[in-house]
Amino acid sequence: MRTQSLWEHTLTFFPQFLATLRERVAPDATVAVVGASDGKFVLPLATAGYRVLAIERDALSLHGGEVSLPGDTRAHAMGLIDRLKLEGLYDQVRLAEEDFLHGAPLNIPCDAIWTSCSWHYSANHHRPLAEFVDRMQRLVRPGGLFGAEFMMPVEKRHHLVEHYTSPERLRHHFVGDWDVLLTLRTNEFTERAHIGQLKDHTHRMGLLLAARTSTLPHSYRKKDS
Template sequence: MQTQSLWEHTLTFFPQFLATLRERVAPDATVAVIGASDGRLVLPLAAAGYRVVAIERDALALHGGNVRLPGDSEAHATGLIDRLKLEELHARVQVIEEDFLEGGPLDVPCEAVWTSCSWHYSANHHRPLAEFVDRMQRLVRPGGVFGAEFMMPVERRHHLVEHYTSPERLRHHFPGDWDVLLTLRTNEFTERPHVGQLHDHTHRMGLLLAARSSASTHRL
């Protein structure tokens, strides 16, 4: 990519999700990305040939603006919409600028859905984690794929918030017509400073990939 995301160098399980897409859905399938941010994972999906529905409510992530960087400096960040134009990928991506939890039913059934560390943000704690997961599941057509990477508890305060979860707890949200394909977790690791977190900090991450039964009844 000619333009870099603000999150370019943060750890991700996205390669595992992309490999699962290649195994299970058509090359031009539609993939919804919840919490699309500035397109760190949207642009690679579009470049790989998928049609993408990018759902994001943060105006700076979508339209760009000035951000504070580690070292107490500022820079202009390019937003998702301009990055798509610069990479000539805008025709493959539908951008929906709204709160995923507050909007009405999303009429965008997809072959796959993905989110990267979005539900642990405090702005999403006003609704139960089960609601976030359920809304994602409802977007997936029968035979489709669900993918989420998420923050696991590290500090004591995290254990009081269900949105910092684990693969084992998350499994309980996938009964019946769902088949959990893969779960992974990291040990605690130190991440270098980045936008929004200007000092070294400790994370622990998990991954869950699931497939919806091809015989299931779609619920929108």
């Protein structure tokens, strides 16, 4: 790709999600990305041939503008819309410029859904984590895939906020017609400064992948890790 996301070098479990996606849904399936930002995950999905629903409320992420970068510098960042046009992918992506937690849940059934470290942001703490998860689950068709990577507690204050969760706690939301396929976690690691975090900082991250009423034989299902 000719453009790089401002988040290009941050750690992600997205390759695990993408591999499972390829195993379980059609090549032209519809995939929703909650917290699309400037397209770190949207562009690869569209390039791979998927139809993408990109949900993002931040105007800067969508339309671009001036941002602060590590090293006390400022630069113009290209937004998701211009990145899609530059890469010739604009027609494959449907943009929903709105707050995912505001108003009635979206009624746009998808074959898969993905979010990356979105619900730990303080702007989303005014609603329970269960509501965020439920709204994502409602978008997934039977047989579809749910994927979320998330921040786990590191500092003492994190343990007081349910949105810094763990695979064990999160999987309690996946009962009934949900089958948890894979959970992963990291140890504490230091991530280099990036937009939004202008100093080196410590993280722990988790992943949960789940399928809604899996249509594959049991032998193909992934085990927890």
